[in-house]
Amino acid sequence: MKIDFLTLFPEMFQGVLNESILKKAQEKEAVQFNVINFRQYSSNKHQNVDDYPYGGGAGMVLTPQPIFDAVEDIRSKGDTEPKVILVCPQGERFTQSKAEQLAKEEHLLFICGHYEGYDERIREHLVTEEISIGDFVLTGGELASMVITDSVVRLLPGVLGNEDSPVLDSYSSGLLEHPHYTRPADFRGLQVPEVLLSGNHKLIAEWREEQSLRRTFERRPDLLKSYPLTDKQKTLIKKWENEN
Incomplete structure (x- = not known):
């Protein structure tokens, strides 16, 4: 499986992806992680990725251009079409059943946002699924995407030492x-x-x-x-x- 993360804070992923089961999964070549700072795709000379919301209101909104360009670039380089996942409080509640479904995919692409929210065109025209890990709000999508990734990767064949372990887990x-x-x-x-x-x-x-x-x-x-x-x-x- 290949898993890409679009984020403004790539350093957040280093500890989680390179320890414990996720590290072993990479060593076994069961999964490949790619953490991408989508700020590098900004066409703005200052590499801005957010702007004030139309209609007014608090906070800043992620602009569509950097994320559209990043997703399109990833799609052009891959052999398989990624399932594009937007992690946000408005998404479908994440469950063990959903983890089992995602574990069957070949390529996952997480969009991790910050600020007040996303330009709605990202949600409407790029995203395959919206997923929430619970009825609460986080600063950004990074932690949620890592939680989902940990839950999914441990289900991949050969990752856990005992093949019965994921079958006997709670909720499975x-x-x-x-x-x-x-x-x-x-x-x-x-x-x-x-x-x-x-x-x-x-x-x-x-x-x-x-x-x-x-x-x-x-x-x-x-x-x-x-x-x-x-x-x-x-x-x-x-x-x-x-x-x-």
Whole structure:
């Protein structure tokens, strides 16, 4: 996968893209990152990329010319048409399902803006998708694009050491992930559940499924509205509701 970032602050990406899983993904040649300062595409002699909004109002608005030229240049040099993603509070809410969809793409291009907003023509004529990571506002799109990138890249084949890891993540199955334990079995009198020490893989799988369901019931019951519950799971939920 190739991922391009159009930004006015390329230095923000250095630490995140060159550490942990994202660094390993590059070393495995699963992904290639390209961070571009779109100010270099400005045709203005002062390399300005923003201006006052028509109609008045607070703040500055990113002008279309530098971003249009940058996207067109990237398209002309690539073998594949990039999915152009605008990260903004008005976009579709980012989910694990969306991460799985994006992980199937060959080329992603993030537009990271600052100031009051974008010229609407950028949104209407360049952008493939608009994505928001939550109902809050950030200073710019850089942090949001890095969050999305981390979530997507870890799903690429061969990036994680265990191929089952992304499949078992919270939200991938539709439920929150079950609890995890490791050594020692007894820590300050706090015991690991006996079933996990039993060696009985069938019972362990059943315990994990039930714990995953219960954690979702207690913390994110909204997820259960669209989850295909079995009769056994419905019975468990009814039992927990009665306990409460």
